[in-house]
Amino acid sequence: MARVSRIESGAGVTTTYRSEGALLSAEPDGRRLPWKDFAAIALGILASAGLLWWVSGEAVAAIAFLSGIVLVGALVLAVLRLRPEAEVPDFAAPDWSVTFTAIDRDDEAVAITDRAGRLVCASTRYMEWFDASVAPPSLQLDAPAREGIDNAARTAWRDGAARVALIPGSLGGLSLDVRRAGRGENHLVWRFVPASDDDPVTEMAAHVAGKLGRALSREALQCALVAPDGQVLAANGAFAARASGRETADLVGTDFVSWFCSDEHERIYYAREGAKGAPVRFVHVPVADPDISDAIDPTAVPSLFLLLDDQGGIGDPRAGLPQVEALLARLPLGLAMTDRDGRFLFANRAFLRAAGHEDPNLPPPYPSDLVIREDKGALADAVRRYAQGAPTSGDVAVRLRAAPEEPVSLNMAAVRGLGEGAVLLSLKDSTEETRLKREIAQATKMQAVGQLAGGVAHDFNNVLTAIIGYCDLMLMRHTPGDSDYDDIQQIKANSNRAASLTRQLLAFSRQQTLRPEVLQLPDVVAEVSTLLKRLLGEKISLEVTHDRDLGFVRADPVQLEQVLLNLAVNARDAMADIKGGGTLRLMTRRVTAGDVRAMKSEILPIGDYTALIVEDTGHGIKPNLIGKIFEPFFTTKDKGKGTGLGLSTVYGIVKQSGGFIFASSEVGKGTRFTIYLPVHVPDAVEQAEAARPKPEGRRSEWSGGGRILLVEDEDTVRAVAERALVRQGYEVTTAADGEEGLEALQRIMAAGEDVDMIVSDVVMPSMDGPTMAREIRRLRADMPILFMSGYAEEQLRREIDIPNMHFLAKPFSVAQIVAAVEDVLRGD
CATH class of the missing domain: 3.30.450 (Beta-Lactamase)
Incomplete structure (x- = not known):
């Protein structure tokens, strides 16, 4: 309860009011001296005259003293009477105890703040719902709610009143009404009312x-x-x-x-x-x-x-x-009715509130008064048309003066048989619909860009496969110290850098190949921490903390390390010019289903998660840019200092791993990325697979060499793969597409010979790799097949349901294709 005290002193009254640390004072009241004080002064003067008479022995001196005192007093009174009287206000100092009694209600929380933003009085319900030591608008709410309250405060100081329709929170939602009040209108009265459900x-x-x-x-x-x-x-x-x-x-x-x-x-x-x-x-x-x-x-x-x-x-x-x-x-x-001339007959409060009209008791004369100037003519014509035409209904899109950026849908229905009533209006707020359309358009654009990026990366991988393969073949003919050896190494190194870029494009489009494992996030953080310390430099400190009892997650550890590296590089750049350096914090947290339920997130499904948090103390990201940071090729860095693929790669890896990533930032304080990965619980199939003994039959049968059917439509890739396998002692038969490969196999089998395995590309003209593989399995049910592709292995396995199928990601080196073929023939 607010504390109020009253202190009286002296002949004048000085009253002090205290409420939650605020202080207001009233000056002394300036009343006339009472007769007792006047008598004491007169006796003092007479005593002074008597003492003068006794000391000097002259009665004339005492009389002259008294006369002088009387004359001076008369002059002072005359001067005081000639001075104009000061106006005395007809109000007393505020009594906050009375104010508290007036505002203390069970169904709403009321607070009063002064110009300095201090809380001078608050109701009991306010202190129950909020922190009694905190004055609005500095309440402990989320960022959108605080921003709405801040805007309401500024509007109230400027216009005298403001309203916030809905403030989400733990109380189920509140509506806020703010008004200027008090002597000189130097106070704000805040009323928080539970939103009606x-x-x-x-x-x-x-x-x-x-x-x-x-x-x-x-x-x-x-x-x-x-x-x-x-x-x-x-x-x-x-x-x-x-x-x-x-x-x-x-x-x-x-x-x-x-x-x-x-x-x-x-x-x-x-x-x-x-x-x-x-x-x-x-x-x-x-x-x-x-x-x-x-x-x-x-x-x-x-x-x-x-x-x-x-x-x-x-x-x-x-x-x-x-x-x-x-x-x-x-x-x-939101309903209203007009007459045949288009004038409002009435409009209910819901209609005026949806239209943004300030005074619900005084609707405007015409519906067109609610919209912007460009839409006035169209709306007036529509009302006139429905009023005079056949009884029909329809919608008209208009832009309200209260929110000219977002169009709303105004439904009109012609009315007959109600006297002056001619048109029934129904206002529907389409703000949410417009927002959803914008989000869908953005998601569609991102999907299209992702498909384009994946297609470009796939074709580029074929080119890189040929370059890297020819570099490997040339290096086999040169030794370190040769004049060409270093040049070839540089070509291969740059090709590998280009391959890394294509992997980023595939990660963004969620088409890269992942090798998921069941792991603990602290192990991944520990693996990459040493590299991060060198990457951050001496000015930026690294802090790592872990929760206990973290659940296992299923993800690709190499890709998770890439996520950490990308986020760390962004954090380092954000803290590069901060005096005294900065701090990068890596944290892992255990998030239960109850914690997710308490978040009330519309995006994060309820379940158990292990969270990875990357937080820096850099400059932060502006609120209008935070929603774009995961878009490809978008960067907040200076021109030439960023590709715009770092965070889009992070987003793609997290989403492809079945997780969720959220970003929050405050300008001047730093940025936080929170990654939620679902806790992995092995199912019965996984447990049975783990307990099943590994087959060893094929491993002992293969002794090296063999005949391979190589099917690839890219000539350079086919030539590199053929040379690599021939150098290892394999007999290789090549084909340019699926139909040619199927015919080659049939010729070999017709001659009484056989093929040990098929190495094939996936996407080819005429007949693709999976179609060819199904036809071959009809001839040889146990034929092992190794597919080569720049697309993700998971995507291919979902689309290609073929047993005993193996995968090799492009681009690959000579050593990698030889090792993949050997593993398949051994039965690994």
Whole structure:
């Protein structure tokens, strides 16, 4: 509870109020001296005159002294009376105990701050919901919520009031109202109210079946609430009487459409009345909060139908309008109605709130007053068209003055039979829909770029395979010290650098080959820590901490080391020009399913994870750039100092490993990357595979050499592979595509000979490698096949369901293809 104290002193009163460290004071009140003080002063003067008479023995001197005192006093009073009186304010100093009593409520939290941002008074509920020592807007909330509160504070100081519709948090969501108040308007009053979670469908059903429904029935207005599947959720008595013949009939759960029929002119009648009854028209209103994007699709939410007779079946049309207005005004849906001239007849609070109108009690004269200047003409024409045309409905996209950047959808429905009512307006907030469209477009763009990067990397790998292979063959004919040896080594080194770049492209497009293992993250961090210390230099310190009881993860350790290296290089560059260096922290954390559930993340599935955190103390990343850092070729570094592939490679490796990565940054304080890898739990198949003894039959049968069918459409790659295998003693038959390879095998078998294994590319013209392999397996079911490809092994294994299939990633060296062939023939 806020502490308030009052201190009185002297003839004047000085009052001090204290509330949570704030201090306010009132000056002395300046009242006249009481008669006791006046008597004491007079006696003092007389005593002074008597003492003077006794000392000097002269009565004349004492009388002269008294006369002088009286004369001086008279002059002082005269001067004081001539001076204008100061205006005395007609208010007293604030009593914060009274203020506290006034604001202390159970359903809301109230705080009062001064110009300096200090908390001068707070209600009990505020101190329960928030830290009593912290004044708004510096509350312990997430960054978007704090930013919204900061903006509200600035708006309130400038305009006098501000509102935040929803502040997410542990209390289930709060709405905030901020207003300037106090003497000189030097204080802000903050009101935090729990956001309403009322169900508009339940509320509407109660209205239709309750008093408002009966009020509509008295005016012969039929209404029904219908579920998306067409079943009646609620209906008033007038609808029940027209549909079934009994006003008290229970129509809940019946098929709404079954109560109607139509004629050849598409006029709709009640089925019980048939063509002898009056035709009816429908006014359709989707029942959903306009702030929720689902309300954009009228087929996904319940609907309120108002049924109007075309032939005067509702009596005086003006009599029903107040009841309709009373019903629509209480709904949480954004609804309004205009007359035939396009003027607002009424607009409920939900409509004005969705439109960003400041005063809900004073709607503007026309709907066009709510939109920007460019959309005024189109909206006015649309309202006029619906008011004068046939009873139809439709949507118009407009941009509101309150949020001109994001268009919203304004639904219009022509109304007949309600007197002046002509057009029913329903405002649907499409902000969320626009955001989702933007995210989908971004995801589509990233997917297209990834496919392009993967295709370029695959073709480039063929070129690099030939270059690296020819370098290996040339090095076999040269020894160190030859004039050409160093040049060849330089060519091979640069080719390997180019191969590394293609691996980054494949990592971004999630098409690289991973060799996943079950491992502990601290082991990977320890393996790369020595290299990181040399990479960071002496000015940047490295701190490593690990949690206990970390779960195992299944990932490629080499690729995880690449992730750490890329993040460390970025951190080093961000801390390069910081005085005194900086600090790079590597942390591993145990994250349980309960921790994930408490995060309330829409991206991270609930489960157990092992988290790897990389945190630096660099310059940080600006908020408007944080969402782009994982895009390919995007970099915050100076021109010429970054390729823009580092973080996109990290993202691709993490996603291909089944993990998630999040980035957070604060300008001037640093950046944090958090990688969540799911805890690996071996299934029954894995455990059985681990317990199964390794076969040793083929290993003992192979003694070296053999006949190989080599199928590759790239001439240079085929030539390198052929020469490499021939040098090792293999007999090699080559083919340029799958059809040629199949024919070569058939010729060999027809001659009574055999082939020990197939080495084939995957993507080839005419007939690709997998198709050829399936045809060969029909001839030789046990034929081992080694596929060569620049695409990811996991991707190929998902697309190619062939047993006894092996894989060799491009680009490869002469030694690598020879070793791969030997491993397959040995049965490894």
